[in-house]
Amino acid sequence: MKPKQAKLMMRKYLDDNYLQGWQIGFMNKKTTAGNCCHVTKTIKLSSWFVKLNNCKRVHTTVLHEIAHARIGYGHGHNLQFKISCDYLKVDNASSTFKNNDTFMLHGIERKVL
Ligand SMILES: [Zn+2]
Numbered sequence: 001m002k003p004k005q006a007k008l009m010m011r012k013y014l015d016d017n018y019l020q021g022w023q024i025g026f027m028n029k030k031t032t033a034g035n036c037c038h039v040t041k042t043i044k045l046s047s048w049f050v051k052l053n054n055c056k057r058v059h060t061t062v063l064h065e066i067a068h069a070r071i072g073y074g075h076g077h078n079l080q081f082k083i084s085c086d087y088l089k090v091d092n093a094s095s096t097f098k099n100n101d102t103f104m105l106h107g108i109e110r111k112v113l
Helices: 003-016 047-052 055-071 079-088
Strands: 023-027 034-037 042-046 102-105 108-111
Touching: 003 023, 003 042, 003 047, 003 055, 023 047, 034 055, 042 047, 042 055, 047 055, 055 079
Parallel strands: 023 042
Antiparallel strands: 034 042, 102 108
């Protein structure tokens, strides 16, 4: 997916969830697909993850980070987070790279295409 498309996707879902004060960005990490920081009110995607994956995978990760943003700091992947994921209709599993060739999504190790 192109970074510009991912940026538009992040902004749309932040705005749709009344998170207009939040910022978007990219990070250079290869071990994490996405990140939500309540201190800086920023959601970020790994630029590697975006470049190497299709729209559907990036979409799932964006919604995962939005689910974190909606419920505030200190919840991790607890029950409130799961309820937030259910509201957004997204799987609550984390999406994390295991190495350069695979990443975890929905609890399943997947190959980067
Ligand atoms: Zn998470």
